[in-house]
Every structure is written in structure tokens, then in C-alpha cells.
Amino acid sequence: MALQKLPNNRWLLSFRPTGVGGKYVRKRFDTKAEALRYKAMAEAESARGKEWNPAPVDRRVLSELVESWFRFHGQSLKDGEKRKRVLLNLCERLGDPVASQFSARDFTAYRENRLKVVSANTVNHEQAYLRAVFNELIRVEDWQRANPLEKVRAIRLDESELTFLSLDQITALFDELRKSKNPDALVVATICLSTGARWSEAESLRAENVYSNKVMFTNTKNGKNRAIPIDAELYGLLRSRKGRLFGYCYGAFRHAVQRSGIDLPHGQLSHVLRHTFASHFMMNGGNILVLQRVLGHADIKMTMRYAHFSPDHFEDVIRFNPISKWTQSGHITQACSQ
Missing domain, CATH: 3.30.160 (Double Stranded RNA Binding Domain)
Incomplete structure (x- = not known):
């Protein structure tokens, strides 16, 4: 010096x-x-x-982060294109702010107004998608700040009752499906009620997905294949077809439901056959863990929605409660009558 x-x-x-x-x-x-x-x-x-030096200011706007997320991760997701569209529309409604200046308060203010025109479930999906963008960019070291939505709680939703069809309603529905000009709708509905498949999973089946008295569902929501056994009659019917087994037939199914007079809550039509399978499976004594695997649920909590249909659901409450021996000996009646 x-x-x-x-x-x-x-x-x-x-x-x-x-x-x-x-x-x-x-x-x-x-x-x-x-x-x-x-x-x-x-x-x-x-x-x-260098780590003590201030980081360069990140001037990217939210939509640019969405594009980066899609390039790094989103394009590999089955619903990546759909998520990207939702996210870009969200950015536009937010005014596409500079991401480094976007805060939890900004989102909660947006959410308050958004709830006036859409459901809480829709807003929760938007929040989850945007939070995932920041999490993924942090993971790949493309975002050096905290996730602004990390501590924002989703809106608590009341659990809706899942509608299922009774045996009489199933009979009425199938009567109308037999009258349909689209014969594929009846077969797809039969597959859904036989396997618990979603309509889209059954409708997209191909001949190579049917083998050894099973159907292999590949177009699944979580991307994991499921092989489900079917009875010999249905197997023979499906094996007689080649290539893609069915054309589009959801519209024919919807019209058959309307003609049969079945009244369903809003938003439950597409999954009513799946719910019907699961509900009757449990009512007939099926095992909840088997049902989880058949439906392809990653989390048992999703399957537990059907547990109350089991004929012995909570029966152990009667047998194993602390005064069960009183019940067997008549002590409860004696105690309560004194």
C-alpha cells in the first residue's frame, strides 16, 4: 500500500x-x-x-416468472399448458406487477375482489398455482427472494356431500343410454361403474389397454397407470374392438342423465359414476385400502370420504367404548332409570 x-x-x-x-x-x-x-x-x-454484496435487483414481472416456470418445470406436467393459461390470466388481472414488489397483501386484496365473481375453490387453485411458481423457481435457484404467498392460507372450504346413484337411478339411466344415438356412451358408463374410472379415462381407452381380463387406465389425473379387473362379458366386448375404443360420447351421457330425470348438484355430473362405484363398493363391504388403489388416490384422506358407507363403519365405537360392558349387562338402563 x-x-x-x-x-x-x-x-x-x-x-x-x-x-x-x-x-x-x-x-x-x-x-x-x-x-x-x-x-x-x-x-x-x-x-x-460476494455473498455480502447486495443482490442485483430483479426487474422481472409476474408473467415472466410464469414463462420461466413453464420452461423449467411446467411443460413436463400433464396439465402444464392449462396451468400456464390460468397463471397468465391471473397475472393480467393482477396488473402484471414487478415480481419483487408483489406481496401477500397484494394477493389478498385481489382475492377479496375475485371472490365476488368466482368460487372460493377457483381462487384457491389460483393461489396454489402461483405459490408453486415461486417454489419451483426457488428450487432451481432462479428466484433469490422468499415466496410472497408462503404464509397466505387458502380459504377453508366446507366439504360437499358426494352424490351417487341408487340402483333404481342406475337402471333408469341405462334405459336412456340404450336409446341414445351414440352407443359408445352406454359402454363407457358401464366401464365407469365397473371400475370407478373417470369418464375421460374410460373414454380414451385403446385396444392395447385391454388384456388379461383387465383394463389399464393410462390417461389418469395423477399420471400413474391403473390396471383394474373386469368381468368376462365386458372384457369380451372390449376385446372385439380395435384402435381407440370409443369416440366422444360425454354429450350423449349428459343428455341421458337429463332424460332420466336424475337431478345432480352443480359440477357433479362428470364424476357421478365414479362416486357411485365407490359408494356402492363400500356399502357392499369393500375394503377402504383396496378402494384407494382402485381409484388411484395418492392420499387416503380422499378415499375416506366414502368410509361412512361401510356397513360396519364405526361399529367398534359400540363394542369398545368404556361402558360397553354396562350395555351388555343392562347396567345403563338401570343407571338411567334411577
Whole structure:
């Protein structure tokens, strides 16, 4: 280090803050004290390293983060294109703010207004999708800040009762399906009621998905294949077909439901056959863990919605409660009648 007083009474500081081999700095100061303070500051900053330096400001807007998310991860998802459209529309409604300035308060203010026109479930999906964008970019180190939605709770939803068809309603529905001009609708409905498949899973079956008295569902919601056994009659019918087994027939199914006079809650038509399978499976004594595998649920909590249909559901409450022996000996009647 060289600190030299110049003829004009200023001071010239010449040194390398990072040591030998580092960048050479020459700087003039009015006083010697200023030069020494600058040298100490520069050496301290150098000793701290790059991680102590402020990160460059990220000027990207939300829609740019969505595009990055799609490039890094979203395009590999089965519903990636759909999520991207939802997210870009969300960014537009938010005004596409600079992402580094977007806060939890901004989203909750948006949510308050959004709930006036859409359901809470829709808003929860939007929140989950946007939170996932930040989480994924943090994971791949493309976002250096915290997730602004990390602590924002989703809106609590009341669990809706799942509608299922009675045996009489199934009979009425199949009578109408037999009258339909689209014969595929009857076969697809039969598959759904035989296997618990979603309509889209059954409708997209191909000949190669039918083998060894089973159907293999590949077009599934979670991307995991499911092989479900079917009876010999249905197997023979499906094996007689080639290529894609069915054309589009959901419209024919919808019209058959309407003609049969079955009244369903809003939004439950597409899954009513799946719910019907699961409900009757449990009512007939089926095992809840088997049902989970048949339906393809990753989380048993989804399947537990059908547990109350089991004929012995909670029967152990009667047998194993602390006063069950009183019940067997008549002590409850005696105690309550005194």
C-alpha cells in the first residue's frame, strides 16, 4: 500500500483491496484520514466476500416468472399448458406487477375482489398455482427472494356431500343410454361403474389397454397407470374392438342423465359414476385400502370420504367404548332409570 501526499496537499492512495494479484486501486482524497477510512472499508468489503454484496435487483414481472416456470418445470406436467393459461390470466388481472414488489397483501386484496365473481375453490387453485411458481423457481435457484404467498392460507372450504346413484337411478339411466344415438356412451358408463374410472379415462381407452381380463387406465389425473379387473362379458366386448375404443360420447351421457330425470348438484355430473362405484363398493363391504388403489388416490384422506358407507363403519365405537360392558349387562338402563 502506498499513501502519498501530493503537491496540491491532497493524498493519493494506491493499493490492492483483495491482496496480491487483485484489482489495483488508485484514488485521491482531500485528507489522509479519508484515504485511510476508504482503505479500511474496501478491505473489509473484500474480506466479506460476494455473498455480502447486495443482490442485483430483479426487474422481472409476474408473467415472466410464469414463462420461466413453464420452461423449467411446467411443460413436463400433464396439465402444464392449462396451468400456464390460468397463471397468465391471473397475472393480467393482477396488473402484471414487478415480481419483487408483489406481496401477500397484494394477493389478498385481489382475492377479496375475485371472490365476488368466482368460487372460493377457483381462487384457491389460483393461489396454489402461483405459490408453486415461486417454489419451483426457488428450487432451481432462479428466484433469490422468499415466496410472497408462503404464509397466505387458502380459504377453508366446507366439504360437499358426494352424490351417487341408487340402483333404481342406475337402471333408469341405462334405459336412456340404450336409446341414445351414440352407443359408445352406454359402454363407457358401464366401464365407469365397473371400475370407478373417470369418464375421460374410460373414454380414451385403446385396444392395447385391454388384456388379461383387465383394463389399464393410462390417461389418469395423477399420471400413474391403473390396471383394474373386469368381468368376462365386458372384457369380451372390449376385446372385439380395435384402435381407440370409443369416440366422444360425454354429450350423449349428459343428455341421458337429463332424460332420466336424475337431478345432480352443480359440477357433479362428470364424476357421478365414479362416486357411485365407490359408494356402492363400500356399502357392499369393500375394503377402504383396496378402494384407494382402485381409484388411484395418492392420499387416503380422499378415499375416506366414502368410509361412512361401510356397513360396519364405526361399529367398534359400540363394542369398545368404556361402558360397553354396562350395555351388555343392562347396567345403563338401570343407571338411567334411577
